[in-house]
Amino acid sequence: MVGRPDEIEPDKWLRSVFASRDARCGGVFKRQVRDVERIVGRAAFLAEVERRGWQALENGRHFIVCCNAQPIRRVRGGNSPARAGE
Template identity: 40%
Template sequence: MKQDAILFNDPEAWIDQTFDVPAVRNGGILRTSLKAVEAGAGMARFKAEVNRRQFRALENNGHIIVFCNLKPVEILASGPGNAIR
């Protein structure tokens, strides 16, 4: 059985693997897609893990960026007519 198939059938294994990378351990940035999150663990479980770790995450057009540290996130520019929620 392929490893990907196992991970997509086990949300906790997917979470463990996704957050067990050097970028997360070193306080960097984790990039993933909305589709990967939904297929791997579901958005609710993913958000719960981000919150448990006290990280910050942004989603835009199917792309997810997680800031893997406790530092504040500042939106530097949003452009005219672009809402920030």
């Protein structure tokens, strides 16, 4: 596992992510799992999502955070499986 760069402070990074415009407005943001794990750690990131009453999804290489407590519903077009690039 690659270490965290010296110039990135975990607390500052976490505050900036959760202070983004999308987060403040109840929107959605995504971050790469490897960056979250490298900079602040999965547990700290998900604890902050939980503390705010928000929801996080993990899909492939990304965490997707819904910055509200609204229900999440999986939707697809047609009868085909959802696949990128099709």
